[in-house]
Amino acid sequence: MSEALRVERLHKAFGGLPATNDVNLVVQAGERRLIIGPNGAGKTTLFNQIAGDLRPDSGSIRVFGEDVTRLPTHRRAQLGLARTFQIITLFNRDTLEHNLVLSLLGLRRERWNPFASLGRDRTMRAEARRVLAQVGLEELADRRIAEISYGERRRVEIAMAIAQKPRLLLLDEPLAGLSREERMTVRRLIAGIPREVTLIMIEHDMDTALELAENMTVLHYGRVIVEGTRAEVVADPRTREVYLGE
């Protein structure tokens, strides 16, 4: 089994306190890993370093064996890394279809073409609608993001990521702010993601994402406190300490 992600001795400090404190993390290909921790534990900072938005102070990051530590974000996307954002970052003035088209365009040479007419590309638009159908939003394809509900936007975020058929998918609090019903829909969506995609999820609230996890990593003050299978981590007294101690 190959390693989808290997993070070694990652360290990042803003001013005084380290947000990421000597973190080691190994995620196997096809795994479903849940990273939890209270607010301020450094989960999103870790994600941002893995994705490339933030440069670590020291340490290394390998994605499927390739050292990406110095690689800019867009190059990591080319290697098969995709992510969603904690705060929904979609193109609000554009239609759902256009959002997905952009996602599909990101990995194609065509994105550099200043002459062709994008609107005429039927295959990409069809593909965009197909992915929207996967997340149950095909009927809304021609609506603008600004017009759809929060839960539906979350699903678009995920659709944007899976449209690229990534090898490694980072989901940053995909269930945040969703109603019970919406959470069930999104959970089903995530559960349905094929095994070719390695999944790493951040969640702040343990209960919501628990069933999606095979293995878990607990972060606190930028450090890895507990790690192991779901059962092990849940049973571990340190896990409860981290949350109750808050």
Add this chain to the structure above:
Amino acid sequence: MSPVRPAVWVVLAAVAASIPAWAGEFYVNLASQMMIAAIFAASLNLLVGYGGLTSLGHASFLGGSAYLLAWLFLREGAPHALAAPAAIVGATLLAAVFGWIALRATGLGFLMLSLALSQVLWGLAYRWVAVTDGDNGLRGLTRPAPFGLSLENSAAFYWFALLVMVVALIAMARFVSSPFGAALRGSRDQPRRMAALGFDVWMIRWLTFVYAGFWGGVAGVVFVYYHKYIHPTSLSLQTSAEALLAVIAGGAGTVAGPIVGAVIVVFLKNYVSAYVVRWNMLLGFVFLFIVLVVPEGLVPGLRRLAGAVVRGRSRPAPAGSQEAGR
């Protein structure tokens, strides 16, 4: 806002082409200046409206290409067939360099850098008297005669300027509706998301800057042929500001908006200078008016205000309703 049908464009173009038939020479010349300003403003809009990068240094490319052409022709004796393309190439290379420097920052940093760079060029034009003759400017440029057709006559020059403008507009319209154009707009709206999707946002911006510089250079060539004279003012902050005003007055983020804006700015400028009222001051006040009262552009803004007056009360525009046409 639905895109204007092609038929409307054809009609507009026909009307525009017919101007020399019924308007006096003063107005034909005014129309030529409007065409030049339209090309220039449209090129700036690629950066401002579609790229989300507000530049105050776009005059670098208008004045830069104009000076290069004048110098090649007057001092080096180059024929028009050589000087004009060389000027455009020069402006494009300048844009490549300036773009690389200015894009070390975004937002206000980018604005200040673009301004500082253009000011340096302006200062150079004033001081390097040996090359540019400073405040006197360079005179004696003639107009080319492409395919033997003389452009000395104002109607002939106007049609030339109109043709260049139409070509520029078609190219730019193609550009913005292309995959690259979509990537540019995406980078304007959500640069982080674009990077996560695999787009090289810096490169997209830089290439757009270069392309905008290219068309700025084209505008500069038509500009210097129109005036047959070049002066440091063409590199000044005022020139950049007028173009920016045209863009925001017409409504940034549409291909046609800058044309409307350019027509308005040129008209105001020429009308005003005939009446002793000071242009600079008016320019300043118009800026204030646009930014404070109708920031989305004159046409959408006046529509909104008219609607509010009709309804008897003022209501702020709902978010997302004033969308840019694509």
Add this chain to the structure above:
Amino acid sequence: MFAQLSNSNFVVLQTLNSLALGGLLFLLAAGFSLIFGLMRIANLTHGSLFMLGAYVGVWIIHSGVESLWLAAILSALLIALLGAVFERFVLRALAGNGQGQVLVTLGVSFIVADLCLLIWGGDPIPVPTPESLRVPLRVMGFVFPAYRIAIVVIAIAVAAGLHALIDRTRLGAMIRAGVDDAPMARAVGIPVSRLFTVVFCLGSALAGLGGALGGPILSAYPGLDADMLPLALIVVILGGVGSLLGAFVGSFLIGFIYSFGTALLPDLAYVILFLPMILVIAFRPTGLFGRMSA
């Protein structure tokens, strides 16, 4: 060029010109840097405020006030008042709209420049050097124009004053808090809006003071704003936004580069200024621009 450099009188004279220009630039750049650092506004009116300060200073002198010092202070106060009005009624209306704010400062700079042209005409107006400083100082065989030295002394005094203000007073603490994190400062109870007005006033006053004091050296002429603003921009870019020390060092550095450059290679003065800016941007982009990104 080398012949000039080996003439010690030339070197001394240019050094003093550089120092004087640096001092004036500091007055201009410090205000700009403060305003940008705290309010995130690239105040393009700043050059025109400097020019207006020069014109108003001369006008006050021609109206009967004999002392340049007094005229300069009055001019500074008037410019500060104008700045306050502008900030309070125009800039504040555009809070959050960074681009809009820059555009209105641009618009106002055009209005002010034209107004000056309208009121005072197109010819440069010379400003008399104060009586007390007209006699050049003779030290060790060198002749020093005394007024230029006075400018440098004033610039240092102002720098010291600003430093004390920012580092030692409550107002300064509030300013620093606002520069670090304006929303948080507001949340903690700091009256950020009023602070903005105060800082804009202060910046405007410094610009006006610089213009008035610069009168004997630069005169008051149309285009003074366009000459000074880019220099101030380069100082702030080089020295770092919001950094008083950066503005101080940068001002004198640019003063030197510009004075010597203009004297030795007049055609290429702007290019000489250009180079350090490029180098800084190329090699220290994040450090210098971390704050400038919108």
